[in-house]
Amino acid sequence: MHMADALLSPAVGVTFWLASGTALAWSARKVRHDDRAHLVPLMGVLGAFVFAAMMINFTIPGTGSSGHIGGGLLLSILLGPHAALIVIASVLTVQALFFADGGILALGANIFNVGVCTCLVAYPLLYRPLLAFAGASPSPRRLGAITVLAAVVGLQLGALGVVTETQLSGISSLPLNTFLLLMQPIHLAIGLVEGVASAALILFMRQARPDLFATSVLASPVAPKRAPFPTRLIAGLGVLALLVAGVFSWFASVQPDGLQWSITRTTGHPELQTTESALHASLSAVQKKLALFVNYKFTLDAKPGTPDIATRSGADKVAKQVWPAVDAGTSLAGIIGGAATLTLVMGLGYLLRRRKARAAL
Amino acid sequence: MSSINTALRDFDSLDALATRPTRLSAIDPRAKILATLGFIITVVSFDRYVVAALLPFALFPVAMAGLGEISLRMIARKLLIASPFAVMVGLFNPWLDQKPVLQLLGYPIAGGWVSFASILIRFCLTVAAALVLVASTGFHQVCVGLRRLGLPQVFTTQLLFLHRYALVLAGEAGRMSLARELRSGSRGALPLAVFGSLLGHLLLRAMERAQRIYQAMVARGFDGELRSRQVLAWRGRDSLFLLVCWGGFLLARQLDVTHLLGLLLLGHLS
Amino acid sequence: MSHHIVETRALSYAYPDGQQALQNLNFSIHHGQSVGVIGSNGAGKSTLLLHLNGVLKPTAGEVRIGDFPVCKATLTEVRRTVGLVFQDPDDQLFMPTVYDDVAFGPINMGLPAAEVNALVVHALATVGAGYLAQRPPYRLSGGEKRAVAIAAVLAMSPSILVMDEPSAGLDPAARRRLINLLKGFNHTKIIATHDLDLVLDLCSRVLVMREGSIEADGSPEAIFADAELLERCHLELPLSLQRR
Numbered sequence: 001m002h003m004a005d006a007l008l009s010p011a012v013g014v015t016f017w018l019a020s021g022t023a024l025a026w027s028a029r030k031v032r033h034d035d036r037a038h039l040v041p042l043m044g045v046l047g048a049f050v051f052a053a054m055m056i057n058f059t060i061p062g063t064g065s066s067g068h069i070g071g072g073l074l075l076s077i078l079l080g081p082h083a084a085l086i087v088i089a090s091v092l093t094v095q096a097l098f099f100a101d102g103g104i105l106a107l108g109a110n111i112f113n114v115g116v117c118t119c120l121v122a123y124p125l126l127y128r129p130l131l132a133f134a135g136a137s138p139s140p141r142r143l144g145a146i147t148v149l150a151a152v153v154g155l156q157l158g159a160l161g162v163v164t165e166t167q168l169s170g171i172s173s174l175p176l177n178t179f180l181l182l183m184q185p186i187h188l189a190i191g192l193v194e195g196v197a198s199a200a201l202i203l204f205m206r207q208a209r210p211d212l213f214a215t216s217v218l219a220s221p222v223a224p225k226r227a228p229f230p231t232r233l234i235a236g237l238g239v240l241a242l243l244v245a246g247v248f249s250w251f252a253s254v255q256p257d258g259l260q261w262s263i264t265r266t267t268g269h270p271e272l273q274t275t276e277s278a279l280h281a282s283l284s285a286v287q288k289k290l291a292l293f294v295n296y297k298f299t300l301d302a303k304p305g306t307p308d309i310a311t312r313s314g315a316d317k318v319a320k321q322v323w324p325a326v327d328a329g330t331s332l333a334g335i336i337g338g339a340a341t342l343t344l345v346m347g348l349g350y351l352l353r354r355r356k357a358r359a360a361l
Numbered sequence: 362m363s364s365i366n367t368a369l370r371d372f373d374s375l376d377a378l379a380t381r382p383t384r385l386s387a388i389d390p391r392a393k394i395l396a397t398l399g400f401i402i403t404v405v406s407f408d409r410y411v412v413a414a415l416l417p418f419a420l421f422p423v424a425m426a427g428l429g430e431i432s433l434r435m436i437a438r439k440l441l442i443a444s445p446f447a448v449m450v451g452l453f454n455p456w457l458d459q460k461p462v463l464q465l466l467g468y469p470i471a472g473g474w475v476s477f478a479s480i481l482i483r484f485c486l487t488v489a490a491a492l493v494l495v496a497s498t499g500f501h502q503v504c505v506g507l508r509r510l511g512l513p514q515v516f517t518t519q520l521l522f523l524h525r526y527a528l529v530l531a532g533e534a535g536r537m538s539l540a541r542e543l544r545s546g547s548r549g550a551l552p553l554a555v556f557g558s559l560l561g562h563l564l565l566r567a568m569e570r571a572q573r574i575y576q577a578m579v580a581r582g583f584d585g586e587l588r589s590r591q592v593l594a595w596r597g598r599d600s601l602f603l604l605v606c607w608g609g610f611l612l613a614r615q616l617d618v619t620h621l622l623g624l625l626l627l628g629h630l631s
Numbered sequence: 632m633s634h635h636i637v638e639t640r641a642l643s644y645a646y647p648d649g650q651q652a653l654q655n656l657n658f659s660i661h662h663g664q665s666v667g668v669i670g671s672n673g674a675g676k677s678t679l680l681l682h683l684n685g686v687l688k689p690t691a692g693e694v695r696i697g698d699f700p701v702c703k704a705t706l707t708e709v710r711r712t713v714g715l716v717f718q719d720p721d722d723q724l725f726m727p728t729v730y731d732d733v734a735f736g737p738i739n740m741g742l743p744a745a746e747v748n749a750l751v752v753h754a755l756a757t758v759g760a761g762y763l764a765q766r767p768p769y770r771l772s773g774g775e776k777r778a779v780a781i782a783a784v785l786a787m788s789p790s791i792l793v794m795d796e797p798s799a800g801l802d803p804a805a806r807r808r809l810i811n812l813l814k815g816f817n818h819t820k821i822i823a824t825h826d827l828d829l830v831l832d833l834c835s836r837v838l839v840m841r842e843g844s845i846e847a848d849g850s851p852e853a854i855f856a857d858a859e860l861l862e863r864c865h866l867e868l869p870l871s872l873q874r875r
Contacts, residue, residue: 006484010406028513036585041574041725044522049567051527052534053560057550069560090519094527097495097503098375101443103487105401170409175457197557204561209568211647337623341416344622345423352427380765501727501767521727528769529721573722576686580715581787582707582739590734590744 002092002110003162005103009169016165017108023116024089027082039083046075047087051094070158070190072118073127073151074198078205081119088115106165113161122154125236140203147202148195153240155191159183375492376524378431379499385429390498390506392599396421396606397494401487403610409476410462413619415483421606422489429497436489436496443488444481452477500524505591518587526570534563636662636791636819637683637713641692644678652678654843655692660819660836662790667830667851668823670840671865676795676823677718679840683793683821684713696791711740714789714818718796720776724768729760729779732768736787754786755779758812774805781812792818798826827869831855839864 005013031039050071071091075084089111095101102110127150134142163179379386385393400421407415426433454473461469495503501521508517537559541551551559612618642656653675660666668676681687682694685701694701696709717723726732733754737747755761758778763771771779777797784792797813798806810832813820824830830837830851837854839847841864847854854860855868867873 004484005401005405005487006480008405010402013402013405024516025513028515031515033585037579037583038575040518040522040583040585040587041578042568042571043519044725045526045530045567045571045574047519047523048526048530049564051523052531053563055531056534056538056556056559086516086519087523089516090523093520094523097491097500099439099443103401104398104491105405105487174454197560200557201561201564204557205564205568208561208565336626337619337621338413338416340622340626341413341619342419345417345420348420349423349427349433352424376767377770504727522725525725525727525769570722573717573719574725576681577715577717577723578725578735580684580686580710580717581736581783582710583735584739588738590731590738590747 002095002102003106003113003165005105007166007169008103008106008109010105012165012169013105013108015108016112017105020089020108020111020116023085023120024111027085027120030082031080031086039079043079043083043087046078047090050075050087051091054091069194069197070114070118070155072114072154073123073147073194074201076119076123076127077198077202081123084123085111085115085119088119109161109165113158113165117157117161118151118154121157121239122150122236125239126150126153129236140199143203144196144199147199148192151195151198152188152191155187155194156184157239159187374435375496376500378429378496379502381430383428383430383497385425385497387598388602389593389595389599390502391510391593391595392603393425393494393498394503394506394510396603397490399607399610400490403614404483404486406614407479407483409479410472412475412478412482413623414613414617415479415486417613417618418486418610419489421609422486422493425490425493425497429493431493431496436492439492440485440488444484448481454480505589505593508589509593514587529570530563530567533566534559537563636660636697637821638695639682639692640695642679642682642689642694643691644682644687645690652843653682653689656845658838658845658848660821663817663819664836665820665834666822666836666838667834668821668838668840669825669827669830669864669866670846673842674840674864675843676840678843680715680793680795680821680823683791684715685709686715711787712789713791713793714784714787716780716784716792716794716797718799720773720780721768723780723783724771724776727767728764729755729766729768729771730764732779733783733786736783740787750786750788754782757785758782759808773800774802774808777801777805777809778812790818791821792816793821795823796825797822798824798829827855827867828871831869831871839866841865 050069053069053071070088072084072088075087078084079087092102092107092110092114096104096107096110127146130146130149131138131143134146138146160183163176163183166174166179167176400418404415404418422436423433425431426436454477455471456473458473458476459471462472462475463470498506501524504517504520504524507520508514541555541559545555638659639656642653643651644653645651656679668679670676678687682689682701683696685694685706696705696712699705699708701709724732726735730751733751734747737750742750751764752761755764758781760775760778760782763775763779768776768779781794781797798809801809806826806829810829813822813833820833822830822834834851837847837849837851838845839854839860846864847857847860855872861867
């Protein structure tokens with residue numbers, strides 16, 4: 001499911017458009033010139049493949065719900081990250097224009113969530129370096145594990161992107177913690193399946209048509225001649241660490257009420273008696289920093305009349321405020337005006353058709 | 362799968378609408394793209410609790426549909442199909458935001474319901490605008506317009522090829538899926554093993570097809586550079602169109618037209 | 632004196648996985664000849680055709696077109712001379728409209744817009760598809776797609792027309808139209824096909840392939856009179872010659 005325009009504010013939409021647009025332009029420049037002739041039909045057809053494949057659902061084992069693949073990682077492996085980003089962007093564009101799946105303003109954000117996070121972050125920073133370290137021809141299990149990890153991280157980042165964009169826009173009143181609770185676990189499951197599916201497809205391709213696989217722009221990885229300094233891998237693992245710390249600390253801290261409530265219910269005490277451990281201390285330090293960031297952001301953005309999403313007390317404060325200058329008379333004018341506007345608009349639309357029909361006669 | 366087939370039919374029919382000569386097809390695609398973009402940005406720039414002031418914006422997609430001879434019922438049907446996501450996330454608003462923010466005929470209305478309604482209206486407006494853009498301009502022309510507006514050629518070429526072969530591949534996928542359905546007696550989502558195998562073969566065929574297309578392209582002299590012969594000419598009427606649209610959006614953004622109309626009808630405007 | 636236009640010398644080709652597809656093919660085709668290439672599936676017909684305009688490179692031997700060899704340096708010229716119409720029209724019609732597809736070749740040749748337009752109009756008129764110019768390819772019927780695919784190749788003004796299964800999937804009327812169209816062409820024609828009746832109608836010479844080599848090379852009458860040959864190559868008499 002992609003971001004819709006209805007939940008986006010112009011500032012957030014335009015910002016992410018700029019981000020994705022820059023990434024696209026850069027990738028367009030980097031798409032290999034010498035292989036351009038091969039790439040044009042390959043990118044087109046693989047885009048069509050992802051598009052068609054997205055329409056086939058699989059059952060997520062154990063949950064009874066279904067999902068579909070995103071394709072970002074698979075495309076990156078077959079085409080290289082830059083061409084893959086362009087292909088993903090094209091698929092999302094067609095979905096937005098033809099199937100109303102994701103808005104036009106939200107397209108920038110969607111390209112970022114689904115494309116950039118997978119093709120320009122998870123793939124180069126995790127998949128490729130890990131694969132290079134795995135040797136010249138890694139076993140299917142190892143390849144599968146690496147693919148799953150990269151897919152999961154890519155999707156978690158994408159899901160975080162959706163949550164961030166929605167929160168920053170402020171149109172939806174869904175509180176951050178609830179949204180995260182919804183998004184991250186679901187995308188964990190989807191990421192696992194996407195990783196498994198992508199790995200299965202790559203292995204299938206490599207075994208069934210090794211010649212086709214070799215002609216794809218990015219073939220099976222070659223073992224590095226000398227062990228390179230793993231800058232990319234470190235960056236990738238850093239991203240992973242941030243992700244884990246951030247998500248877990250959010251769950252642990254930003255939902256004190258929910259946690260307290262469930263703790264009280266289960267143990268009868270308002271708080272768990274914990275022993276201070278080094279891990280706990282460092283986690284809470286990270287959490288404090290992140291929580292500050294969240295609170296800082298939302299305090300800045302909070303407008304009069306909008307609930308402060310970060311803390312419960314904030315919401316109580318704001319609830320006391322009333323929508324300014326609303327009285328019975330004004331709202332009645334609003335209703336009548338609304339009805340009249342709609343009638344006028346529909347009438348105009350009808351007239352336009354009638355005129356054309358008469359002109360055609 | 363029937364869902365694939367309906368999706369395919371829609372895909373094809375939406376584009377077919379654009380090939381007819383209408384008053385709207387005479388406008389440069391760049392103008393239409395820019396107008397739609399301006400529309401969407403204006404609509405989403407409203408505050409979360411705004412409902413009534415959004416309504417006049419419906420004029421843009423309705424007028425475009427009228428000028429482009431596009432069935433509003435078709436647009437409405439697509440809106441309905443696409444609505445679940447917005448409804449899903451917006452649905453929490455009435456539950457979370459329960460403080461009344463206005464009174465309707467004596468009854469207090471919670472802010473959550475107002476913002477929910479706002480979300481739904483925004484959704485209808487923005488999605489309708491996008492659909493009307495494609496139905497009135499045609500995907501090919503939209504790509505040409507985007508290219509001339511500065512998007513990289515690699516990207517617009519990719520869009521065209523994707524569009525060209527999406528139907529072909531979706532048809533293959535649909536046939537394979539149907540064949541599986543007929544031999545397994547179950548519809549809907551596939552178990553993982555079957556899914557992997559189906560997709561594996563589809564991917565294989567896709568790559569083989571890409572190879573053949575490449576051969577056909579080089580057989581006709583292709584060297585990697587797709588040369589277009591499309592010429593777009595920006596005319597006075599395109600500037601007029603764009604100005605009218607943007608001016609209208611700005612006006613409706615600043616003035617609460619609905620409110621004014623209501624006051625007028627109630628006789629309170631002196 | 633007719634000069635050789637298409638010639639192969641000891642042409643051999645093996646797939647990347649080692650399987651031998653073509654073995655030591657030797658033949659020459661003269662200007663204006665109409666040659667049918669027949670054989671069972673897997674005999675190597677399509678593979679042979681792909682060598683004639685340089686899409687595939689032989690692993691041994693060579694192909695000569697109009698007296699010069701097909702190699703990297705001559706590819707552009709070869710592709711202008713040899714027009715290859717592939718089996719699946721969907722693979723050849725990849726542009727947004729029919730006009731764009733037919734114009735693709737001339738534009739790649741660097742011709743000016745006016746000349747491109749003239750070539751496109753002429754090519755579409757030749758195949759009787761002028762009215763389809765603005766249509767997107769996915770809205771064409773099978774017969775229309777075939778016609779447009781042929782037009783797309785004709786627009787490059789080749790002197791040799793190579794076609795892979797041109798009548799496959801066509802309804803009887805469309806097939807008849809295709810045969811009549813091809814009858815009117817002065818080009819050298821090389822047609823790989825299962826449609827033995829089309830071979831009877833169009834071709835003055837037949838190459839029979841089996842397992843990557845040329846089993847027989849002669850007139851249609853001679854070939855179809857040889858029942859043992861036909862059986863060996865998993866072929867039959869054309870339907871019009873079979874007794875009911």
